[in-house]
Amino acid sequence: MAPMNSAPLLLRQSLPPISSPIETLKPKTPLPVHNSTLGARTPAYSPCYIRVCTGKTTRGSGSGRRSRRNPDDYHATLTALNSKGRFPRKSLGQHYMLDSEINDELTAAADVGEGDVVLEIGPGTGSLTNTLISAGAVVLAIEKDSHMATLVSERFAQTDRLKVLNEDFVKCHIHSHMSSLLGSIEPSGPNSRLAKVVANIPFNISTDVVKQLLPMGDIFSEVVLLLQEEAALRLVEPSLRTSEYRPISIFVNFFSDPEFIMKVPRTKFFPQPNVDAAVVKFKLKQPVDYPPVSSTKSFFSMVNSAFNGKRKMLRRSLQHICTPMEIENALGTVGRPATSRPEELSTDDFVKLHNLITKQ
């Protein structure tokens, strides 16, 4: 694990070069070729050349964007994986980013700058980590695959801006990890106590990640994720009266202001997934700005009940809370018809309905 200095000064220390010049050396022993796993379109990557940092150049300027040489292309990714004898694991959603411009876009979407504290989920070979550190961030990276955790720790062993935890994000205590990290860093601005999330996450944990992070407005100001495009659209632009409109749509709007940033074609990943991806930004609301409900637990329990039982009218599905007549009256006060179904109500409508029927 790369050691992380807990002293506040860590943000201001002079740091080792991030974007060092790359020398091309011929290795003594050729790297093995894993064509079978890499697929038919994947070229064998022998004869192999290893990129090594000479450490002679300066760090990228400003945000470190676009001025860096691209050290995370297709060849570098294969070389990094190969150095540990690793094959991408489908079960861990290991689709590595091959285009540093996309990493720049992710970093820019969260407006990452000097001194920001950033949580990265699944650093993999460290291509996004590299961009975040170059932009001046202090990064906490959570990686489930112990081999990749070692790889990324070794890659950035010379910087004190990275801490790698070999944990499953879904099971880890992210709130306490972040609180202790933020507590150890000297505030450098009005918002400096709030961290950011920037991550290219495995598609299969998207819902867990969103559910865990969005209610954490006391810790994070923004969450920028690279998601499967279809999931991104469903979370950010669900339309009323469609099957895409679900409790998670209400959840997203309750805790954040979501924004679709850009589509990312599947060709940008190795190995290539079967679907395209997209960058999404969730600007988290501060707890004081959440819609006014007496209890978020009771609010989401009502929303879940409302969507249970497809196409059920609310006056039926919410009968366990109060009588159909009371629900009809409350819907009337909200300005909705007595026959309303859950997919016809906005987040605001649900908030008003909840506050009316739980008071009765």
Ligand SMILES: C[S@@+](CC[C@H](N)C(=O)[O-])C[C@H]1O[C@@H](n2cnc3c(N)ncnc32)[C@H](O)[C@@H]1O
């Ligand atoms: C889509 S890859 C992205 C890798 C890298 N960030 C990039 O952009 O190339 C997802 C990464 O998340 C890791 N991962 C998968 N499940 C995880 C989990 N539950 N918790 C933390 N990391 C996980 C994988 O091992 C992999 O490194």
